[in-house]
Amino acid sequence: MDPADPRPLTLGTAGHVDHGKTTLVRALTGTDTDRLPEEKQRGLSIDLGYALLELPSGRRLSLVDVPGHQRFVRTMVAGATGIDLFLITVAADDGVMPQTREHARVLAGLGIERGVAAITKADAAEPTRALAETAALMPGIDIVPVSARTGLGLGDLLAALDRVASGLPATCSAGEEARLHVDRSFTINGAGTVVTGTLWSGQVARGDNVALLPQGVSCRVRAVHLHGQEVQTAAAGQRVALNLVGVSRNDVSRGDVVASPATDMKDTRCLAAELEPGVEIESGDRVQVHHGTRESAARVRRLPTGGWQLRLERPLLAAAGDRLVVRRIAPPETLGGGVITDTEPEARGDARREERPQPAAPPPRPEPLSPRALELEQSLRQAGAEPPLDSELAHMQDELAALREAGRAVRVGPRLHFHADALASIEAQLTGHLAEHPSITLAELRDQLHTSRKFAQALLEHFNGAGLTRRLGDEHVLRRRHTERTAEKA
Template identity: 45%
Template sequence: MIVGTAGHIDHGKTTLVKALTGVDTDRLPEEKRRGISIALGYAYLDPVPGQGRGEGQGAGGEGGDGAGRRIGFVDVPGHERLVHTMLSGATGIDHALLLVAADDGVMPQTREHLALLSLLGLERATIALTKCDRVDAATRARRHDEIRALVADTALAGAPIFEVAATTGAGVRPLREHLIAEAAALPPRVGAGLGFRLAVDRVFSLPGVGTVCTGTAHAGELAVGDELVVLPPAPGQAPLRARVRSLHAQNAVAVKASAGQRVAIGLVGLEKEEVGHGQWLAAPEVAQWTERLDARLRLWPEEARALRSGTPVHVHVGAAQVTGSVAVLGGLAGRPVEALQPGGEAFVQVVLHRSIGAWAGDRIVLRDASATRALAGGVVLDPHAPARYRRTPQRLAELIALTADTPLQRLEGLLGQAPMGVDLVRFAAGQGIAGGTRAALVAGIGAAGGAGATGGGAASVAAGNAVGYAAAGSAGTAAAGDITVVPGADGPLWALGAAQTAQWAYTAQERLQRYHQEQPEELGPDLARWRRLAAPRMAEPLWRALVQRLAAAGRVVVSGATVHLPAHGVQLSALDERLAQKVMPRLLAAGFEGVWARDLAKEAGEPEALVRTTLARLAQRGELFQVVKDLYHAPPAIQALARIARDSAADGDVKAAEFRDRSGLGRKRAIQVLEFFDKVGLLRRVGDAHRLRNDCQLFIEHPTPQQRRGNDPGGSAGLQIR
């Protein structure tokens, strides 16, 4: 358990921590000279009294088990100018120890520290009435009444009050035993499936160890040898990476550390100057940073004015402090509001002036523009907040979904609201979820019947599963709990809710039917054009997964790069069949170069206009491919060229020069082929590069029914490649 002290300057925080643990947390010469705490101090208390140690004093204790039972103290400064330091130590604590001196009573910093603890959402606390040896019983009784009145309307209202005199030791033992009992009763933190992250509050170097970062572990587990990244990175740079050389958890040498512990990490590959107070060390799979986040916020009841959009604030998340501004979005019921009233709660967006690390569930505290008082506090809901459409009913509904208790419930709620699906990689990182957990998270959708579930059955995690749709003219319905999921090598990439799957399937089919009515002479649009017509804003991987489902369900037919409804097709006449038989040997023999329509007509001894018409029909049926106008290739050649393109994709990009050399084509023809692959969706043009779409299945050979039956040894097999 991590205990954080709070209270006015000179109310005995450091002295009481020393009495409890035996450790003087004022380590700096300036602190010794002035007799006040300036920086955060740390000490530890074992269940057996007298075994307390300060951070950095050595391993001690009882190894792994001792570290698990040890209580860590974060001693914070009480001076009003050091409240930002107090906050950097208070985020991540489990239990607050609020101190009030019996001779002074409640003072200004007592009130602000209480406000900060309340805004941080702390519900477990103990109150110590210190310096009781300096006043009489009547004064102590009055102080009890003052304290009870102070905390009456806060989460600390039921906190016990202990009378102590740290200099004489009076009352220290009962307080120590109480804190040990509180530590034993602390519920275990949820660590499974979460990526490790630690808010850095101290950085120093040790001989033989190197750079050491200390802080409170907010989530996950860490082991010696693991890799961490420093967040946020310097502007315009990638995050720095380092390897864990050594660990101290709760001031004991450890091979593993976990959430809720004070952790010191010895790092390899990172200089002391490359990481600072307020940054995060995080597992690479949850690495992210933001300049805009959405939060659920509560304005402190004692504020005189409402909080309005545009208000400049100081923002505290983790150990970081940054300036920014607030935009009030709406009430918790999903209705827009103009301002957040004192004591009220609302959804807000915080726009930051520089990047910070933040994850869903992190506590956030706002102070006024001059950093003289606490304004509001709450919890981060979405660290990937949108800059546009942030006050729409759709967005407010999504924020309501994100207030659910667990990541699974939040994902279920989002899938029930998001019309364009959910980017699961981004969602998992924002929730702090390890990549390997995404599949289990998606598999659990609907299984427990949680709030916001998309249906009653377990979700399907494989794109392409058959789904039943209602007849044309209705919106369509998906099977219960059956969502569309885009799989990936490290876990699912995208998900679309069951209701949205059915709606988009109907919309796509309806738009395809309209295309057939408007262009009856064509077989159908290519996949890219169909997406532009039906769902231009949908992520392309999700669109392709939806198309695969429609094709698997027999609702559409995909021929090469062309799609059409099963009832629609270009029929070949007897003349077309005869001409196809005459030109196909020449096309197959042409290989990568292809053949021009005029040359095919000349060699076949047929009228050029007639041959052009037949070639166009064959292309519409997906039995030939027109790379450029009037230049046709047989499917085996395009399939082989596609294989070369895939093999040439160094770092995901196909270089025209390498493709030219591998294919043996001239420069002009090689570029024409790559542009054809851009058009049909095998590649994607990004600047001057042709980027491979790794999940594209175009031009990958599948045996035809004739080949599977052994009745088609060659030749015409190329006509059926899908």
């Protein structure tokens, strides 16, 4: 793939059962994504469906259609993993329903902010109430009344999706490791084992050597398929099918990962994570954790650092910077999302530093930083608002971890670390601007920091996730709680 080409994108559906997701997908793409006999018989999506959507600009999106029934939320989360933008449906005759809200929480938890809402069945019911409820649930997104039966609004919907897609980062990096979370596996006579999923990062090409995890099996990619056509290479953001040599169908299941042989992903039973504001859990709670296309029950504990330890009952394949979703087990409900900060907290002692106050003892002194860590710290400090990508620092992961533990480096998104002082300075600039202006756009922050769109976007997503700001359409505003605290200090 030419680095100048628009990066491939995957669109995911969302919405309450019977709100017309699959029917709308068929009207837009000509593909019936209900492929199982039981789905045909019941008229109900049970598993993930896939299609190719062509936009008015000629751009093509991979499309993942997810089930809407409450019993299949876990399947919905697996399908939403790795998507770039969403199409959420709300029926004109029903309005916003429980699974509409839960799917919206899943999308927010996975950090998927850009998308379009379709008010379906607009030929059969007045859409005014559904429009108002959807705007209140997901402020700032385009909302288009449509009818899959008559074709009403389908052109407007495609145009809205085109606008959102064109507003996403325009290029992808070929230097990152390849990583695919498997959501299907099957055998083709004469070809062997095939796995499918959305390529999270990097590229994969015919003839590449890859690792199947957690098995640790080395495989070779015999063929790469995109929407039924064989290609030489696939890139991050595409729905891909890989024909693998060296592994049998019985050795692969949903939740496994195909990755570059040198991957740093860990098969772990203990994670540290920062959860988004408003996730209602307490130390000792047992919750369900969804990551990639796998899930596990977990016991959570608050850490002195302010994050959370998640002790998993089933190992997950994860890397620092990945998103996860936390759900209540009974009654089942999505609580919110977060970002994994460490896949080996026990090795660094976090699991033993739980919430057991010991006022008589001084806090442990951090280990002295190595010369290499100090050199890296100076590089991050000098880089300011344009630090190197984590992929460029793959040989210094231990030093990065040491800087994080010392409070001198802060992870921003899945691929960046900023020096703590640089991030504090950027935050001060941002809050200073928002004290004098009602909002800030990505372009305005980019220009203020004299940096590129890539870094400005990562920073805004970080501040949104940290609860400092929130997004309203293409603008970002201070959250009310922060505004109130600022006023109190004044």
